[in-house]
Amino acid sequence: MSSQAINSSVSKVIRPLSMDKLNGGQKLAVHYFTVAMILFMAQLLFGLLAGMQYLMPDFLYNTLDFNVNRMVHINAMIVWMLYGFIGSIYWFLEDESGVEIVGLKWGKIAFWVLTVAVTIVVLVYLLVQTGSGTKSSIWLINEGREYIEAPRWADIGIVAVVLVFFYNVAATFSKGKWSGIAGVLTLDLVALAGLYIAGMFYTTNISVDQYWWWWVIHLWVEATWEVLVGCIMAWSLMTLLGVRRKIVQTWLYIEVALMFGSGILGLGHHYFWIGTPEYWLTIGGFFSALEPIPLVAMVVHSIYDSGVHHFKTRNHPAFAWIIAHAFGNFFGAGVWGFMHTLPQINLYTHGTQWTASHGHLAFFGAYATINIAFFYLAVQKMRGDCWMGGNMPDNGWKWKAAMVLLNLGVVGMTVALLIAGYEQSFIERAVEGSTWGGYFAAQSHPWFIQAMVWRMVFGVMTFIGGILLFWDLLTIGKYEPRPAVGVSQ
Amino acid sequence: MNENRPVWASESFWKKVAVWVTAGSFVILIFLTFDSISQITAGGSRVAAYTVINKKVTYRFDKTKNRYQPVILDQDEPLFGQMLDEKQAYELVNLGKLTIQAKNCMNCHTLLGNGAYYAPDLTKAWLDQGWGTAASREMLMLQFLQNPGKYARTYGTNRKMPQLGITEKEAKGIIAYLKWMSTIDTNGFPNNFTAIDAEED
Ligand code: HEM
Numbered sequence: 142m143s144s145q146a147i148n149s150s151v152s153k154v155i156r157p158l159s160m161d162k163l164n165g166g167q168k169l170a171v172h173y174f175t176v177a178m179i180l181f182m183a184q185l186l187f188g189l190l191a192g193m194q195y196l197m198p199d200f201l202y203n204t205l206d207f208n209v210n211r212m213v214h215i216n217a218m219i220v221w222m223l224y225g226f227i228g229s230i231y232w233f234l235e236d237e238s239g240v241e242i243v244g245l246k247w248g249k250i251a252f253w254v255l256t257v258a259v260t261i262v263v264l265v266y267l268l269v270q271t272g273s274g275t276k277s278s279i280w281l282i283n284e285g286r287e288y289i290e291a292p293r294w295a296d297i298g299i300v301a302v303v304l305v306f307f308y309n310v311a312a313t314f315s316k317g318k319w320s321g322i323a324g325v326l327t328l329d330l331v332a333l334a335g336l337y338i339a340g341m342f343y344t345t346n347i348s349v350d351q352y353w354w355w356w357v358i359h360l361w362v363e364a365t366w367e368v369l370v371g372c373i374m375a376w377s378l379m380t381l382l383g384v385r386r387k388i389v390q391t392w393l394y395i396e397v398a399l400m401f402g403s404g405i406l407g408l409g410h411h412y413f414w415i416g417t418p419e420y421w422l423t424i425g426g427f428f429s430a431l432e433p434i435p436l437v438a439m440v441v442h443s444i445y446d447s448g449v450h451h452f453k454t455r456n457h458p459a460f461a462w463i464i465a466h467a468f469g470n471f472f473g474a475g476v477w478g479f480m481h482t483l484p485q486i487n488l489y490t491h492g493t494q495w496t497a498s499h500g501h502l503a504f505f506g507a508y509a510t511i512n513i514a515f516f517y518l519a520v521q522k523m524r525g526d527c528w529m530g531g532n533m534p535d536n537g538w539k540w541k542a543a544m545v546l547l548n549l550g551v552v553g554m555t556v557a558l559l560i561a562g563y564e565q566s567f568i569e570r571a572v573e574g575s576t577w578g579g580y581f582a583a584q585s586h587p588w589f590i591q592a593m594v595w596r597m598v599f600g601v602m603t604f605i606g607g608i609l610l611f612w613d614l615l616t617i618g619k620y621e622p623r624p625a626v627g628v629s630q
Numbered sequence: 631m632n633e634n635r636p637v638w639a640s641e642s643f644w645k646k647v648a649v650w651v652t653a654g655s656f657v658i659l660i661f662l663t664f665d666s667i668s669q670i671t672a673g674g675s676r677v678a679a680y681t682v683i684n685k686k687v688t689y690r691f692d693k694t695k696n697r698y699q700p701v702i703l704d705q706d707e708p709l710f711g712q713m714l715d716e717k718q719a720y721e722l723v724n725l726g727k728l729t730i731q732a733k734n735c736m737n738c739h740t741l742l743g744n745g746a747y748y749a750p751d752l753t754k755a756w757l758d759q760g761w762g763t764a765a766s767r768e769m770l771m772l773q774f775l776q777n778p779g780k781y782a783r784t785y786g787t788n789r790k791m792p793q794l795g796i797t798e799k800e801a802k803g804i805i806a807y808l809k810w811m812s813t814i815d816t817n818g819f820p821n822n823f824t825a826i827d828a829e830e831d
């Protein structure tokens with residue numbers, strides 16, 4: 142169709158945003174995606190507040206302190222990504238298994254229970270903030286452990302909800318057909334949920350505490366989450382590009398072997414300095430240094446398949462975010478992770494802005510991207526499977542701009558934090574020997590302050606990208622007259 | 631075409647590799663976990679018993695290991711002038727840990743290098759020269775924790791710790807915690823750190 146023809150039909154076609162064409166699992170997925178997107182915006186907002194406090198320490202001092210803002214920032218991130226993953230799996234569960242979801246009703250109840258719990262937890266974070274030094278603070282207010290701050294009552298709720306989800310996945314595949322993807326996914330979910338329980342006990346001993354805490358955090362992001370997105374990627378490549386199942390599944394097994402083979406013992410890169418024995422210096426250094434290999438494999442595999450299929454796809458924004466995922470995962474986790482993973486360098490970079498630089502690029506590149514891709518798959522179907530590409534009625538400017546701003550924003554923040562990290566590692570750690578005085582000498586150095594300013598500039602860019610993304614998800618395809626052109630599956 | 635494909639390019643081969651590699655790595659991890667946990671329980675070879683808070687402790691460069699190493703001196707230095715038995719010491723340190731979690735310290739500070747980067751690492755906070763002398767340290771720490779806004783030393787950054795409503799008892803627990811934590815053998819992290827009483831040794 143010529144562009145004139147599109148333009149002349151613009152005013153005539155209005156596609157409603159509707160759930161009519163969605164299967165049961167997909168309807169539920171849309172619920173999860175909606176909350177995920179709202180929490181993503183909350184994450185960005187509280188990131189801005191925390192980042193601002195680096196520049197203006199009096200900003201919200203004793204009202205919404207840095208620790209509160211940061212807790213909401215990173216906890217919202219973990220929760221929205223888990224929502225996104227659950228949604229993504231519900232999204233393709235019926236297609237992949239060939240049958241309807243077994244316990245959809247329970248799935249819906251679980252969604253509402255989880256969402257109410259998350260709301261209460263966030264309100265308590267913001268309004269109560271901290272408690273006295275008692276067990277009940279940990280049970281009711283917050284656990285005070287990074288990323289898994291949710292109080293214990295909420296942990297138990299989360300486990301219950303995840304069990305319902307797991308039941309739905311396992312039982313639906315059992316009733317329908319088991320594929321290679323189904324098998325890997327199911328086993329991976331067992332591990333993912335089981336690991337959460339490793340983070341659910343209190344101990345006085347900080348070394349033992351951090352030992353198990355890293356089981357949750359590391360074995361999530363560098364093992365089970367990585368395999369989970371491998372499954373999601375496998376399915377996406379089949380759907381978006383029409384890659385053959387045999388090929389994606391073989392790749393999936395290779396990736397599982399490489400990822401678990403390096404990532405499980407790679408856990409040792411967090412056991413260098415927490416009191417654990419010296420052999421972890423060798424084991425952790427060696428295995429974690431291998432972790433980039435599966436990430437390279439994933440890039441090669443997705444780009445190669447894309448090339449073979451001539452990058453032809455019915456959903457350009459989703460596909461672009463999938464490619465962003467492949468590269469983001471490789472650079473954020475693989476390259477930025479590798480940069481500080483050997484103990485010889487980690488002795489100086491451990492717990493500096495260097496870590497924050499890596500954390501931002503890795504979480505965004507590996508996990509935010511692929512969830513955003515699924516948001517686009519969902520809105521496409523909700524708009525009656527319309528065409529989604531660069532040549533939409535408004536030239537698709539919103540999805541393109543959101544994509545550029547978000548990626549550029551996060552990369553910009555990553556580079557700013559890396560510069561701050563270099564400076565901090567040198568001045569505070571190497572020169573000053575990590576005293577409080579040394580810490581502040583590094584924090585007040587002009588290089589550090591400049592880096593923090595640039596982080597804010599790029600943070601605002603990221604935030605604008607987020608707003609555009611939100612707006613685009615609500616509007617994309619509304620005036621698109623053409624149906625999506627299917628790919629062979 | 632399928633018949634010509636080498637074994638190592640087949641789906642079933644990689645499925646087996648995936649299963650064996652995962653299981654093998656996990657078994658090794660479990661084995662190492664048992665060993666590590668036994669060494670890091672309080673009173674184990676790398677993490678001191680809680681009664682270490684009765685002792686004078688420091689952090690020094692160890693020539694044979696070629697790295698820094700916590701040192702527990704054979705000299706009493708009871709916290710707040712009071713020798714504590716095992717149970718009392720545990721209770722005080724435990725109160726410290728509960729308070730550290732309830733006040734969400736780790737979303738500003740790092741402990742053993744993990745946490746947030748808005749405020750200094752607390753791994754060796756007990757031994758930091760910022761407290762002036764070992765004699766004034768306990769009092770300064772007590773004052774500061776209960777009223778951080780007032781007693782903040784921000785070194786020109788104006789970054790102050792917020793008022794967290796820490797009670798005197800909780801503050802004592804936190805201080806005990808920091809003292810105990812400074813004796814954990816962290817394989818030389820942080821490097822090049824000069825402890826508060828370094829001149830005396
Ligand atoms: C998508 C995967 C990954 C994500 C989301 C991720 C995220 C993170 C985050 C958020 C932290 C900071 C944790 C904290 O707050 O204390 C961290 C630490 C670390 N990561 Fe990753 N990471 C990933 C993959 C990797 C890989 C593949 C490597 C190595 C090749 C790596 C190496 C490290 C190291 C060495 C640290 C410790 C930094 C320190 O000592 O302070 N990461 N990671």
Ligand code: HEM
Pocket residue numbers: 184185186188189190191192193211214215218496497498500501504505509551596597599600601603604737745746747748
């Ligand atoms: C609006 C943009 C953002 C700003 C201004 C921002 C700011 C911040 C700040 C100030 C911290 C605390 C660092 C510290 O402890 O000193 C932080 C931590 C963190 N943020 Fe962001 N952030 C933004 C976006 C993001 C995004 C998009 C992601 C990932 C999807 C992300 C992931 C993280 C993670 C994983 C940490 C913990 C890092 C660590 O402990 O090493 N942030 N962020």
Ligand SMILES: [Fe+2]
Pocket residue numbers: 359363407408410411
């Ligand atoms: Fe890790």
